[in-house]
Amino acid sequence: MRLYNTLTRKVEKVKPLQQPKVTVYTCGPTVYDYAHIGHWFNYVRMDTLIRVLKANQLQPEWVVNITDVGHLVSDADEGEDKLEKGAKREGKTAWEIAKFYTNDFLEGMKLLNISHPDNMPRATEHITEQIELIKRLDKKGYTYIIDDGVYYDTSKFEAYSDFAQLDLEEQQAVMRVARNPQKRQPADFALWKFSPKDAKRDMEWDSPWGKGFPGWHIECSAMSMKYLGPTIDIHSGGIDHVPVHHTNEIAQSEAATGQRFANYWLHSNHVMVEGQKISKSLGNSIRLKEIIDKGFSPEVVRLHILESHYRSQSQFSWSSLEASKNRLQDLRALASLRWQPRKVSHDYGTGALEDVPAELLNIMSEDLNTPQALAFLSRVSTQLLAVHIEGDMVDHFEAMIRGIDDLLGLKLSDIKDISEEQKKLIGKRDEAREKQDWEQSDKIRDELASQGVGLQDHPHGVIWFPL
Numbered sequence: 001m002r003l004y005n006t007l008t009r010k011v012e013k014v015k016p017l018q019q020p021k022v023t024v025y026t027c028g029p030t031v032y033d034y035a036h037i038g039h040w041f042n043y044v045r046m047d048t049l050i051r052v053l054k055a056n057q058l059q060p061e062w063v064v065n066i067t068d069v070g071h072l073v074s075d076a077d078e079g080e081d082k083l084e085k086g087a088k089r090e091g092k093t094a095w096e097i098a099k100f101y102t103n104d105f106l107e108g109m110k111l112l113n114i115s116h117p118d119n120m121p122r123a124t125e126h127i128t129e130q131i132e133l134i135k136r137l138d139k140k141g142y143t144y145i146i147d148d149g150v151y152y153d154t155s156k157f158e159a160y161s162d163f164a165q166l167d168l169e170e171q172q173a174v175m176r177v178a179r180n181p182q183k184r185q186p187a188d189f190a191l192w193k194f195s196p197k198d199a200k201r202d203m204e205w206d207s208p209w210g211k212g213f214p215g216w217h218i219e220c221s222a223m224s225m226k227y228l229g230p231t232i233d234i235h236s237g238g239i240d241h242v243p244v245h246h247t248n249e250i251a252q253s254e255a256a257t258g259q260r261f262a263n264y265w266l267h268s269n270h271v272m273v274e275g276q277k278i279s280k281s282l283g284n285s286i287r288l289k290e291i292i293d294k295g296f297s298p299e300v301v302r303l304h305i306l307e308s309h310y311r312s313q314s315q316f317s318w319s320s321l322e323a324s325k326n327r328l329q330d331l332r333a334l335a336s337l338r339w340q341p342r343k344v345s346h347d348y349g350t351g352a353l354e355d356v357p358a359e360l361l362n363i364m365s366e367d368l369n370t371p372q373a374l375a376f377l378s379r380v381s382t383q384l385l386a387v388h389i390e391g392d393m394v395d396h397f398e399a400m401i402r403g404i405d406d407l408l409g410l411k412l413s414d415i416k417d418i419s420e421e422q423k424k425l426i427g428k429r430d431e432a433r434e435k436q437d438w439e440q441s442d443k444i445r446d447e448l449a450s451q452g453v454g455l456q457d458h459p460h461g462v463i464w465f466p467l
């Protein structure tokens with residue numbers, strides 16, 4: 001299997017350190033508000049990575065953290081802690097906010113059929129590990145203390161600008177205006193922030209440097225190392241993490257251990273909503289619930305996400321979601337073929353059925369090419385529409401559908417047969433159509449639709465499927 005590695009800017013063969021085990025860390029949600037559609041693109045894509053690893057007989061160990069403290073509103077370590085901000089907004093404590101939005105996130109994961117990670121550690125439950133890591137950096141001379149916290153001195157880490165190919169001089173010029181004047185370099189970042197003297201925080205802990213809370217970046221290094229070791233195989237997250245969060249994770253982790261932090265870095269590209277960047281102020285940070293409330297199933301959302309490649313800038317729009325809905329119906333019609341007689345039966349060997357998931361895996365193993373995988377599946381669907389699935393083909397057909405589900409997570413195996421009553425109605429509609437009684441045929445179609453049964457008329461007969 002091959003992936004585009006941000007570290008080398010190349011598509012590379014994945015060689016895990018301890019095959020068949022593959023360690024994967026994904027930067028998780030900051031639980032101060034609802035996840036929006038852009039976040040879900042990221043997590044469905046990372047789930048696809050896990051599914052493709054598994055299908056390649058590898059054993060991924062997947063950690064997704066929960067950021068429930070320390071992520072500040074500004075990337076420059078300034079502004080409020082997002083959790084405390086959320087608490088003020090809702091008149092709750094930061095702890096209540098974290099709990100509520102963590103649960104909401106977990107529910108969203110379940111709805112979108114995202115595999116459950118092996119571990120979802122919370123930053124607030126790993127304060128000791130974070131303090132220990134800062135102590136190691138302190139001992140090695142990478143830190144300094146200013147009024148508001150303990151900072152990492154990026155000038156001490158020679159390779160700091162390599163990962164994101166940063167132009168530090170340019171950054172210096174841009175950030176000079178807003179920078180904290182006590183910071184030695186604009187890129188220096190907080191490892192530990194002190195609690196404000198004039199206000200009480202909901203979340204704060206004692207440390208060797210004073211009462212406060214950890215910076216955002218240190219949690220990922222500390223938890224990745226704790227659960228997966230000093231060097232992991234794949235680290236992933238949104239592309240916006242490259243210049244700051246992931247650059248800082250590498251700097252602090254590699255300074256502490258003297259070892260490579262992650263061998264492969266996988267980044268999910270930006271998502272635009274109706275052609276615009278997602279932002280609170282534009283009011284386009286669409287929630288999963290809003291989409292479902294408009295009549296789109298979570299599987300439609302998932303399929304829509306799979307329709308774009310994770311490395312391309314993707315578009316979310318209501319009209320394209322409508323197109324995904326139609327595409328999902330085609331796939332559901334395909335999965336329903338096992339129960340319906342076809343008038344014409346073309347040859348389609350059982351071996352060919354087994355080849356479908358294998359070919360799908362081949363395509364997806366090349367840098368998770370989901371759009372090409374779906375195009376392949378559309379071609380297969382068209383061919384299979386003319387095939388009568390009978391006898392020993394049924395088992396092979398069902399295995400094929402399961403194989404497709406393992407990779408795409410669209411729950412096609414869950415589709416159930418319709419009732420005998422509904423089948424009789426379809427028979428009556430066929431009769432009406434033969435008599436060219438279109439009024440009656442439409443009436444029956446509407447009746448079936450109201451019962452959740454969709455119909456597609458093909459040259460080889462009608463195909464029904466659960467909507």
Ligand SMILES: [Zn+2]
Pocket residue numbers: 026027028220237245249
């Ligand atoms: Zn992270």
